[in-house]
Amino acid sequence: MISLLASVNRTEFAYNLRPFFIIHVTVLIVFIFNNSQDTIELIIRRDNHCYDRGSFGTVFRARLCKENDRLVAVKTVIQDKRYRNRELPLMKILSHSNIVTLYYYYYTSEGPDQSSQIWLNLVMEFLPKNVSHLIPHKQKRENNSIPLTPFTVKIVMYQIFRALSYIHNNGICHRDIKPNNLLFNPETGVLKICDFGSAKRLKPGERNISYICARYYRAPELLFGATNYTNMIDLWSTGIVFSELLLGCPIFVEKSGIDQLVNIISKLGTPTKEQIRAMNKDYVKYDLPQVPPYPLNRIFPTNTPREALDLISQLFQYDPNMRILPLYACAHPYFDELRDSNKKWINGRELPPLFNFSEFELKSADDALKARLLSVGPKVTH
Numbered sequence: 001m002i003s004l005l006a007s008v009n010r011t012e013f014a015y016n017l018r019p020f021f022i023i024h025v026t027v028l029i030v031f032i033f034n035n036s037q038d039t040i041e042l043i044i045r046r047d048n049h050c051y052d053r054g055s056f057g058t059v060f061r062a063r064l065c066k067e068n069d070r071l072v073a074v075k076t077v078i079q080d081k082r083y084r085n086r087e088l089p090l091m092k093i094l095s096h097s098n099i100v101t102l103y104y105y106y107y108t109s110e111g112p113d114q115s116s117q118i119w120l121n122l123v124m125e126f127l128p129k130n131v132s133h134l135i136p137h138k139q140k141r142e143n144n145s146i147p148l149t150p151f152t153v154k155i156v157m158y159q160i161f162r163a164l165s166y167i168h169n170n171g172i173c174h175r176d177i178k179p180n181n182l183l184f185n186p187e188t189g190v191l192k193i194c195d196f197g198s199a200k201r202l203k204p205g206e207r208n209i210s211y212i213c214a215r216y217y218r219a220p221e222l223l224f225g226a227t228n229y230t231n232m233i234d235l236w237s238t239g240i241v242f243s244e245l246l247l248g249c250p251i252f253v254e255k256s257g258i259d260q261l262v263n264i265i266s267k268l269g270t271p272t273k274e275q276i277r278a279m280n281k282d283y284v285k286y287d288l289p290q291v292p293p294y295p296l297n298r299i300f301p302t303n304t305p306r307e308a309l310d311l312i313s314q315l316f317q318y319d320p321n322m323r324i325l326p327l328y329a330c331a332h333p334y335f336d337e338l339r340d341s342n343k344k345w346i347n348g349r350e351l352p353p354l355f356n357f358s359e360f361e362l363k364s365a366d367d368a369l370k371a372r373l374l375s376v377g378p379k380v381t382h
């Protein structure tokens, strides 16, 4: 069957191509020709392998036939005219080694369910696994686990912070940090954040919905119904991912937003009035149960490094402005092991580039922070 197409773009060059034709069969094959100066021929062979399906659409694994059969992920999302799609414009500007790259995008008038609507197809970098494959309680369901070592937790967490710093430097809040959206290549140790379907630039004066983010990963200010929240919600979610990796299961698990909040309070203690105001200044009821904080070192396994607990305590702050900024988190002593240039990845390979910061990434860093981030060298092992 032949389906109409609106435009195809190769993001590296921002082409806006008029397609010559497109063939769309079960194993999707797309031919695209044309443009006055150039000819681009994009052939995508879709594996019969849908690896993610959600309310947003589907993600298929595919190959770029003209590019050495390079594996890609093709995400197909419906173009609803009532809502502006933010994912595409955001993905076009984000370019970082810890964020999935968008290679191409094109529109089709026929989606996977063959309904006649406009679908946006995002052709993106493919990574074989994601962080949910590292988490023991999820591995039981999946049976495609990767070994979870303390060093793996460290390299995963470091790259999340580096990516978040870059995203936030761009004025963007991801708003859906969770293990599924953290792609991971166990061969190289590289982590890349994906799924910018919920991401947004938080601009003054614009309404921000508080019902965002998967429940276990939602920051307390969202549970308090705040619409005036900041990029710091991503840091809370990151703390949840961190604790999930250390505990083997999510730390605060409840079936509703209010139970979720009570669960958080049962472990971190009742927030003070000032902390509640910092989360949502319109929240006036203060009749929360009075609970003292439970020591973090009794929540986490006894062999959890002290530095890891310290970093977690700086993420699990009720007052969003008290949470550690992602670039400071990268500089935290917990990550010093990565800055040891003798260190290799668990399979003996060199570590992926973790310290090749661009000027943009360091633009808000003072000299002391830069010095810590770049204090990479051979460390004496005892």
Ligand SMILES: *[C@@H]1O[C@H](CO)[C@@H](O)[C@H](O)[C@H]1NC(C)=O
Residues within 6 Å of the ligand: 051, 052, 053, 129, 130, 131, 132, 133, 142, 179, 180, 181, 194
């Ligand atoms: C992450 O892995 C899980 C388990 O295999 C899978 O269900 C999910 O679709 C994956 N998510 C992404 C975004 O690839």
Ligand SMILES: *[C@@H]1O[C@H](CO)[C@@H](O)[C@H](O)[C@H]1NC(C)=O
Residues within 6 Å of the ligand: 143
């Ligand atoms: C799960 O993994 C184990 C070990 O690799 C393997 O022996 C077993 O057959 C797998 N089970 C399924 C259902 O794939």
Ligand SMILES: *[C@@H]1O[C@H](CO)[C@@H](O)[C@H](O)[C@H]1NC(C)=O
Residues within 6 Å of the ligand: 202, 203, 204, 205, 206, 207, 208, 227, 228, 229, 230, 231
């Ligand atoms: C949305 O968030 C931004 C950034 O935190 C804030 O400036 C703005 O006031 C918020 N909008 C509303 C309606 O609260």
Ligand SMILES: *[C@@H]1O[C@H](CO)[C@@H](O)[C@H](O)[C@H]1NC(C)=O
Residues within 6 Å of the ligand: 228, 281
């Ligand atoms: C939003 O929160 C900031 C503090 O994070 C506060 O200064 C500001 O007054 C709040 N604005 C609104 C509209 O709630």
Ligand SMILES: *[C@@H]1O[C@H](CO)[C@@H](O)[C@H](O)[C@H]1NC(C)=O
Residues within 6 Å of the ligand: 097, 353, 356, 357, 358
């Ligand atoms: C860091 O190295 C990676 C891998 O070589 C590269 O893709 C990335 O662009 C580099 N980052 C910067 C800021 O140069």
